[in-house]
Amino acid sequence: MSLETLLVFKSSYSNKFWKISVAENSFAVTYGRIGTAGTVRVKEFPSIEACEKEAYRLIESKLKKGYQPAEKLEQVVVESTMTESSFWQLVDRCGDYGEDSLDHMEWLVSHLSKKPVLDILIFDSIFKEHYAKSYQANLWAAASIAMGGCSDDSFDYFRAWILYLGKEVYYEAIDDPESLLPYLLLLQEQEGIPQLEELLFVASSAYEEKTGQEFEEYLKLYDQLMEEDDSGLGIDLDWDEDDEEGLRNMFPTLWEAFHENPL
Structure with a gap:
């Protein structure tokens, strides 16, 4: 029903x-x-x-x-102000608050928690849409080269990190993973790693801060209101992490930078 x-x-x-x-x-x-x-x-x-x-x-x-x-044409419930454009604007803005990615995530959680619940849900929906698009074999290979290997969880956090870098970097990385080289080299200087698990839970944390309800309640609400089908999400790895020659041929610039000194 x-x-x-x-x-x-x-x-x-x-x-x-x-x-x-x-x-x-x-x-x-x-x-x-x-x-x-x-x-x-x-x-x-x-x-x-x-x-x-x-x-x-x-x-x-x-x-x-x-x-x-309610009358059909009556404007009763305000539509969400969260759009594709405002999603990326928030991702860009969080970099202005704090000294590192964790500070940025704290600001983003706090900012979202002041918005209507529907805005929080739609922010998460937009995030999940782009997050799913980044589930690609070539990006996984690039992550494996940069970090000297990449597990399922590590690849999840790697993809979140790419989204954190912003719209232009995200789309360019989808087309050409080697475009991430400057950002990876910067992390190497800072002795960091290209992972940002916290971004996966920004929306649910904002919801918890706003309502006081737990993560499980957020998931129920999200599943109830955000109709999504991720059954088609899959990946066919066309590379082997033990095939050094193959990885070097895929991404020679990344290989040169990180195969002896991975992040």
Whole structure:
């Protein structure tokens, strides 16, 4: 079952909305003052039937209290201000706050936590979209050369680090991993590594800071409201980490810089 109901309550002293979105055995309720993004809560049930029953009960309860179905053209809930452009702007801005990547992530979490929950979710959705696109064999090979080997987890954190470098660097790295050389050499000077695990949890940390709810609650809310299908995510490695000749031929510049002195 898929059900979405939007109700409003207007009087001389009140101007609010209430919306419920049902999907399988859970629903999300959004409520607040008309013209705002509102507050979101998710509840999970042991069965689809129990979820539907409670959803209809809540709808009937609201109607009895004087709520009315919202007009189709009525601007009740403010759309999210989080866009592709604002996502990259935030990634760029975080570099202005603090001395290192951890300081930057702290600022980003704090900044996002002041935004509506929907903005936090959409930020995460945009991040995950680009993060998935970076799941490529050639980038994994480049990471393996730079770090003298690269596990699954290390590649996850490597891809997050690439996103942290910004839009232009990210897209250029997708097309040509050797374009990362200047940033990798800078890390070598700083005795750092090209990994940023913290970026993977910026959105959920912002949600926790904003609401006080745990990571599991964030995942439920994200799955409820952000319809995504990552079933097609896969990779076919066309290189072997033990094939030094092959890796050198793939990325000669990276090989020259790091094969004897990996990060």
